[in-house]
Amino acid sequence: MKSLLWKPLKAMRSRWIMGMAMAMVYGLSRGFGIPFVIKLVFPKVFRLDAMDLGLGSLLFYCSLPAFVAAIQGVSYVLSIYSMQVCAVAVMSELRRLFFEKLQHLPLTYFNKNPSGTLIARGLQDTAVVQAVFQQVTLDALRHPTTLLGAFAYLGYLCVQKADVFFLLLFLGVLPVCVFSIRFIGRRLRLKAQAVQEELMHISERLSQNLSAVREIRAFQLERYELEKFAKSTSLLGKAQLKVISYTISIGPIVEALAALGIGAALAYTYFHSIAFDEFSSLCLALYLCYAPLKELGQLHAKIQEGRVSLERIAKLIHEPTIESNPKDALPLAVCQGALRFEGVDFSYASNLPVLKCFSAVLQAGKSYALVGPSGAGKSTFAQLIPRFYEVDGGSIFLDELPITRLNLEDLRRQIAFVPQDPVLFNDTIYNNIRMGNLKASQEQIEAAARDAYAHGFIMEQEHGYATQVGDRGSCLSGGQRQRIALARAFVRNAPILILDEATSSLDAHSDQLIQKAIQKLRGHKTVLIISHRLNTVHCVDEILVFEGGRLLAQGPHAELLSTCPLYASLYKTHGDGS
Numbered sequence: 001m002k003s004l005l006w007k008p009l010k011a012m013r014s015r016w017i018m019g020m021a022m023a024m025v026y027g028l029s030r031g032f033g034i035p036f037v038i039k040l041v042f043p044k045v046f047r048l049d050a051m052d053l054g055l056g057s058l059l060f061y062c063s064l065p066a067f068v069a070a071i072q073g074v075s076y077v078l079s080i081y082s083m084q085v086c087a088v089a090v091m092s093e094l095r096r097l098f099f100e101k102l103q104h105l106p107l108t109y110f111n112k113n114p115s116g117t118l119i120a121r122g123l124q125d126t127a128v129v130q131a132v133f134q135q136v137t138l139d140a141l142r143h144p145t146t147l148l149g150a151f152a153y154l155g156y157l158c159v160q161k162a163d164v165f166f167l168l169l170f171l172g173v174l175p176v177c178v179f180s181i182r183f184i185g186r187r188l189r190l191k192a193q194a195v196q197e198e199l200m201h202i203s204e205r206l207s208q209n210l211s212a213v214r215e216i217r218a219f220q221l222e223r224y225e226l227e228k229f230a231k232s233t234s235l236l237g238k239a240q241l242k243v244i245s246y247t248i249s250i251g252p253i254v255e256a257l258a259a260l261g262i263g264a265a266l267a268y269t270y271f272h273s274i275a276f277d278e279f280s281s282l283c284l285a286l287y288l289c290y291a292p293l294k295e296l297g298q299l300h301a302k303i304q305e306g307r308v309s310l311e312r313i314a315k316l317i318h319e320p321t322i323e324s325n326p327k328d329a330l331p332l333a334v335c336q337g338a339l340r341f342e343g344v345d346f347s348y349a350s351n352l353p354v355l356k357c358f359s360a361v362l363q364a365g366k367s368y369a370l371v372g373p374s375g376a377g378k379s380t381f382a383q384l385i386p387r388f389y390e391v392d393g394g395s396i397f398l399d400e401l402p403i404t405r406l407n408l409e410d411l412r413r414q415i416a417f418v419p420q421d422p423v424l425f426n427d428t429i430y431n432n433i434r435m436g437n438l439k440a441s442q443e444q445i446e447a448a449a450r451d452a453y454a455h456g457f458i459m460e461q462e463h464g465y466a467t468q469v470g471d472r473g474s475c476l477s478g479g480q481r482q483r484i485a486l487a488r489a490f491v492r493n494a495p496i497l498i499l500d501e502a503t504s505s506l507d508a509h510s511d512q513l514i515q516k517a518i519q520k521l522r523g524h525k526t527v528l529i530i531s532h533r534l535n536t537v538h539c540v541d542e543i544l545v546f547e548g549g550r551l552l553a554q555g556p557h558a559e560l561l562s563t564c565p566l567y568a569s570l571y572k573t574h575g576d577g578s
């Protein structure tokens with residue numbers, strides 16, 4: 001986990017060392033410099049040593065505090081700035097790693113971790129880590145060095161006076177402070193964990209609510225949603241108050257102990273006739289010891305909060321991903337498009353098999369329709385080809401090469417995929433189509449839109465191709481969204497085209513026109529069409545009939561009508577237009 005922070009820090013070693021060095025100067029000038037100057041100046045200005053000062057000496061002594069303050073000021077600014085530069089760089093790298101990881105996590109991960117949770121992790125957790133990191137880089141250096149400086153001064157006094165009482169006094173209180181700080185810190189970590197959990201729940205609730213605005217209005221779930229949200233915010237409030245109460249209790253504990261120490265010092269002074277200048281510089285040194293302790297206590301509490309968030313980010317960053325570049329990867333520039341499934345077993349959850357010893361051969365350049373009852377495994381089958389999921393057993397071959405031996409980038413370049421629920425990005429129509437192939441020219445984009453029968457309606461929009469489609473394409477109709485998703489797949493011009501219910505929202509006429517456009521690809525591309533509308537897809541080369549995760553039959557339409565009763569019945573229900 002720590003390596004996440006140290007690795008980027010290594011690259012900024014000089015900044016970091018500079019920041020630390022300046023923090024040392026700051027701490028020593030504060031912890032040692034101030035009491036030392038007081039011890040030096042007080043006897044002169046209070047005339048305790050019965051010596052008159054000349055004007056020059058007076059100026060010298062009176063300007064000493066300003067000199068120490070100047071050293072403190074310059075070192076303070078330089079140390080803070082240097083460490084902040086490091087903090088910003090570390091956090092940018094952490095966010096980049098987080099986002100990069102999200103692009104490569106297996107899809108099963110997103111089933112278990114809803115988007116709201118991940119958004120919370122990406123925004124809140126990184127913000128907490130950044131805030132803590134910034135504070136730590138400042139205070140974790142300033143306070144210990146101040147403590148060290150003050151401690152050094154106490155040591156210097158003891159050596160001078162051969163009297164270790166004050167030092168012992170201070171040392172006696174120190175472990176009590178440290179012990180209470182550590183105890184509170186441990187409790188606080190648990191409480192901070194609870195706060196982060198609640199924040200994630202709220203984020204999840206918000207994200208779900210926003211993605212189902214229509215359903216909530218339609219089913220009048222506003223109050224139900226509000227009650228759940230209010231419950232989450234109240235739990236969050238309670239958890240936050242616990243964190244605050246632990247954090248603020250550290251200061252008074254240390255202060256009370258410091259007051260006890262100073263009380264003892266006063267009593268000792270009374271009995272041992274300690275000089276005023278010695279006593280005042282000593283009290284100041286003691287104070288300068290306790291102040292950083294108090295701050296360090298609060299810092300310790302903050303670190304616990306940051307640790308919780310960093311642990312969660314680290315957990316995500318260290319999640320295993322599928323091997324995208326196998327060591328012995330087979331080269332593949334452009335494939336023919338022949339696919340073979342050999343005894344493939346697959347399940348989303350370990351105990352529920354979805355595909356069972358599934359074998360099928362799909363020849364290059366031919367078109368296939370995947371049909372079967374809902375839940376039979378058609379979409380799952382299609383998603384295994386670009387390795388959205390890893391098979392549990394058996395193998396999938398592309399042009400007789402096992403797809404696990406191909407670089408993931410090479411494999412996915414061969415496939416244009418329209419999923420069952422395509423998503424449009426909140427961008428223009430033009431850019432949404434272009435995402436299928438970032439190198440496509442304007443002519444290619446328009447040609448793809450024509451093939452998908454989208455050009456007509458696009459030109460009817462006020463801004464044509466520059467029209468913004470809204471969040472997830474919410475400004476367009478379901479059929480328009482599907483046609484843009486189709487155009488996006490067409491512009492990719494890949495050897496394998498997979499369409500999962502890609503025309504389900506279109507009217508029968510548009511569907512037929514698109515099927516004709518797809519037929520033109522015959523001989524050039526391997527096309528897989530998943531559809532319940534059998535009347536528009538029965539003219540493909542072959543049909544694969546799925547049932548309960550198995551391949552029930554495979555063959556041309558006419559043959560299956562007579563040999564496969566399930567297909568015949570599906571065709572009767574969904575195919576003959578009745």
Ligand SMILES: Nc1ncnc2c1ncn2[C@@H]1O[C@H](COP(=O)(O)OP(=O)(O)OP(=O)(O)O)[C@@H](O)[C@H]1O
Pocket residue numbers: 111348349354372373374375376377378379380381420
């Ligand atoms: N992400 C998922 N996590 C867990 N189980 C899933 C997931 N997606 C699908 N399933 C399950 O896998 C089985 C097959 O689903 P699949 O989506 O492949 O069916 P389908 O044949 O495409 O159905 P439909 O025609 O309704 O789209 C179903 O039982 C479904 O509940």
Ligand SMILES: [Mg+2]
Pocket residue numbers: 378379380420500
């Ligand atoms: Mg499906």
